[in-house]
Amino acid sequence: MERIVVLAGGIGGARFLRGLKSAVPDADVTVIGNTGDDIHLFGLKVCPDLDTVMYTLGGGIHEEQGWGRADETFVVKEELAAYGVGPEWFGLGDRDFATHIVRTQMMSAGYPLSAVTEALCSRWQPGVRLLPMTDDRVETHVLIDTADLDDSAQDDGKDSRKAVHFQEYWVRLRASVDAHAVVPVGAESAKPAPGVLDAIAEADVVLFPPSNPVVSVGTILAVPGMREAIADAGVPVVGLSPIVGDAPVSGMADKVLSAVGVEATAAAVAQHYGSGLLDGWLVDTVDADSTQAVEDAGIRCRAVPLMMTDTEATATMAREALALAEEVRA
Amino acid sequence: MERIVVLAGGIGGARFLRGLKSAVPDADVTVIGNTGDDIHLFGLKVCPDLDTVMYTLGGGIHEEQGWGRADETFVVKEELAAYGVGPEWFGLGDRDFATHIVRTQMMSAGYPLSAVTEALCSRWQPGVRLLPMTDDRVETHVLIDTADLDDSAQDDGKDSRKAVHFQEYWVRLRASVDAHAVVPVGAESAKPAPGVLDAIAEADVVLFPPSNPVVSVGTILAVPGMREAIADAGVPVVGLSPIVGDAPVSGMADKVLSAVGVEATAAAVAQHYGSGLLDGWLVDTVDADSTQAVEDAGIRCRAVPLMMTDTEATATMAREALALAEEVRA
Known part of the structure; x- marks a missing residue:
């Protein structure tokens, strides 16, 4: 059974994981989830990326939206607004609130986020081992x-x-x-959560899904020891470009790329990760002319369709990533 | 303007207060609320009696039920149950949850319960000053x-x-x-909340509504200094019997009365409070034959209808209580 480690952000990571599970249902998948976007709202600990992965793989996600729960209601939020308590710009629904209430209660009782995430996943059964990148607070x-x-x-x-x-x-x-x-x-003093370094050390392949390279994968890599563990694992590391045709597939990745001085192109993101970390890179077919630049940077590159239009298309992307990993290995 | 202090529990106290407000709309009413039934549920601070008073006077109460919010939904509770997190026997609705979330967030930020209650009341505008009996934890x-x-x-x-x-x-x-x-x-080391002793000292009359004499009014009186402050105020203290015809008007007061060795009769409850505390006592007309026993105990007693069937009937009860207070004063 293949052991796959995936560094995941929110929507893009979660949808890729669903395709990966469909492509290799028997694989042993460990997800290292970004917690840099965690936020305390109304005194509750909210972990948007972890929850998006958990809800997506567990069948509770709001499909069209990509985050939050299906069949959601917003009574609590409406009441909080009646008390004049905000922020109103963060859309916490009633079903979602329950997750944050359970998480906060467990954390107040002394459980680390990794243990809480495992407990929440015992309901959702995502079919992967979901680990927060760290139990320490990073924002x-x-x-x-x-x-x-x-x-x-x-x-x-x-x-x-x-x-x-x-x-x-x-x-x-x-x-x-x-x-x-x-x-x-807080990242500079954060430690990888229990199980993270072991999962990387025992992995057969490490994948970077088409998640945001700065605020999702980049934050995970900012935890000391993470980047080194991936490099030291000595296994193929393959990523999928979140940029297609010089624009993010979804979201607003280009905005934060410019903040770190990286052009919003498939090739520039690969070069940003660098050949010291990345062995293989998939770009979309519309970016086929950029494969040479990536190869020149010492990263094996293939152009394949990268639009996650449905689970089957996404499963095909996952298969291409695993095929490229085999090519790297051979 | 008459200054009235009312020691209130939950449903009975709240309904009486609505009648009192209707009877003397211009009175300056301070409610000292029982907090002994407060409970932490799902990591949230829940104050059932304070909230029942606030919701009832603020127009948000579930009328038939007597507690909780009108038009309530139970999505959060259902989701918590799906996580296997209980207790399921306490009916927290979504609207109600918002109150507890705001309260818990404020208390975590360091505000005492009295300040939090005032903040919550700024939304509900109950028309009375609602004070918790204490800011300390009593259970x-x-x-x-x-x-x-x-x-x-x-x-x-x-x-x-x-x-x-x-x-x-x-x-x-x-x-x-x-x-x-x-x-x-915890009562033995609790201090009356800010404003409580001053309100009693400045009161023109103190009323005990037909609340539970053991777990509502009794708990408030268990806070050191409370009983003495009422006695020292030197103003009429008048109560209304929660027992009508040898049974509680509502609830299960007889169960806890037996625990403190008090018979479940209107006269026995008056004797339990005692003439050192109580100046006047109203019993229901069906208990008219017990007035003599109460008078013999040194407490002025009248028999009047005590069923809070609607606001007008309850207002009449409040007027009778205030009339008895005037009689005591004269």
Whole structure:
């Protein structure tokens, strides 16, 4: 049985995982999930990326939206607003609230996030081992111009830039303003969660799904020891481009790529990861002319369809990634 | 403007207060609410009696039920059950959950319960000043026979009795088993909440609504300084019997009365409070023959209709109580 480790963000990672499970149902898949986008809302610990993976693979996801629960209601949120308690820009539904209530209660009782995630997964049975990248608190902050904030924390002439939580940048501001820097606060002192380094060491292949290379995969790689463990594993590391035709497949990855000085192209993202980390890279067929640049950077590259239109198309992408890994190995 | 202090439990206290507000809309009413039935559920701080008063006077109560919110839904509870997280016997609805989420978040931020209650009331505008009896943690426990518990915490031959949280006794067991003792755990070291002693000292009259004399009014009186403050105020203290015709008007007050060795009669409850505390007592017309026994105990007593069938009937009860207070004063 093949042991596959996947570094996953939210929607893109979760959908890729569903295709991977369909392609190799008997594989032993460990998902290392990004927790940099975790946020405390209403005193509750919310883990958007972990939950998106859990709900997607467990059959509870809101399919069209890609995040949150299907058949969701918003009574609690409406009542919180009646109390004047926000933020209102984060769409927590009633079903979703229950997850955060259980998580917060367990964490208050002293359980680490990894144990809590395992407990939540005992309901959802995602068919993969879902591990948070770390049990320590890491929060991705985005540096923006204060003039771009329309609230009371306005530019007072002193500070022209302000760091906001990634969710505020992504959800509230819809990444519509310039990001000058992306900082995974706390990452430098975070330790990989129990099981993470062992899973990497025992992996037969490591995959980077078409997740955001900065705020998803990049945050996971920012945990000390993660990058080294992947390099030391000595197994093929293959990624799939989240950029197709010079635009993100979904989301607003180009916004945060510019913050780290990376062009929003399939080739530039591969070069950003670098040949020290990445052995193989899949670009979409529309980007076939960029394969040479990636190969020149020492990364084996193939052009295949990369649109996750349905589970079968995504399963084909997963098969291509595993085939490229075999090619690397051979 | 008359200053009235009311010691209130849940449903009975809240309904009486609605009648009182209707009878004397311009009165300055301070409610000292029982917090002995507070409970932590799912990591959230739940204050059933305070919320029943707040929802009832604020127009959000489930009228037929007497507690909880109108137009309530139960999505969060259903999801918690799907996670295997209980207890399932406590009916927290989605709208209600929002209240507990706001309260818990504020308390985690360091605000005392009295400040949190004031903040919640700024939404509900109950038309009274609602104060918790104390900001300290008090939890009413009920001593029952372990054989009466049908869960895993069964009689192992060692301990034949066990203390359970009042809500477990009242809601889960529906007070259907013998209560051997009622203990307000923590009361002995609790301090009256800010404003409580001042409100009593400045009151023109103190009323005991037809609330449970043991687990509602009794718990409030168990806070050190409370009983003395009422006695020292030197103003009429008038109560309304929660027992009509030798049975509680609503609820299961007789169950906990026996635990403190008090007969479930209107006269016995008055004698339990005692003439050191109580100046006047209203019994229902069906208990008219017991007025003499109450008077003999040094407490002025009148028999009037005491069924809170609607707001007008309840307002009449409130007027009778205030009239008796004037009679005491004169």
